[in-house]
Amino acid sequence: MKKLIVVNLISLDGYAAGEGGNVYVMPLDESFSEYNAEAMRGADTLLYGADTYRGMLGYWPDIEADEEQPAVEREISSYCNSYAKVVVSDSLTTEDTGVWAGSTEVVSRADAHRRIAELKQGEGRDIVMFGSTVVWNDLLAAGLIDELHFQVGAGAVGSGVPAFQQAFGGHAFDGSLTLLEARQLAGSPNVLLRYAVSA
Secondary structure (H helix, E strand, C coil): CCCEEEEEEECCCCEEECHHHCHHHCCCCHHHHHHHHHHHCCEEEEEEEHHHHHHHHHHCCCHHHCCCCCHHHHHHHHHHHHCEEEEECCCCCHHHHHHHHHHEEEECHHHHHHHHHHHHCCCCCEEEEECCHHHHHHHHHCCCCCEEEEEECCCCCCCCEECCCCCCCCCCCCCEEEEEEEEECCCCCCEEEEEEEEC
């Protein structure tokens, strides 16, 4: 059975992005990409909400072949290009998936819980989810997330998009978290907190 793992950068005061979804105010450094690549090495499927998917599609496809890019960025790009991708969205269509059309499945919000539970029962490596705060909070409330991996940045944002939110139907996560790992990321003031999720 596959695990569904959420990997997100959050600020010290609990935000996943600044006002208007601005991620450039977040405490980013090189450790962000290094850990994202580490998480992706154990996966074969990427799960997104529509906004995050559009951002990934707009950035990653050409990085793999660009020899001027850092090796870790090219590695991430190769995973993004080759792995299966699932997008939970009522607005995105297959026509919007561009060069990733052959490896992307669009799932409606109404069908997301059933389809993701089905994917988790499949063979292979894990499913990793980046960004997509609204969607992962819904999946967390539905008991479909197995682990949360938070890169906690050494900085406060003050306002913006909170990491934890109510799910689509107004439900909130009422399970518990068990700490699996806490470590300072190499060469960074940021720390990684890995939690297992229990219903």
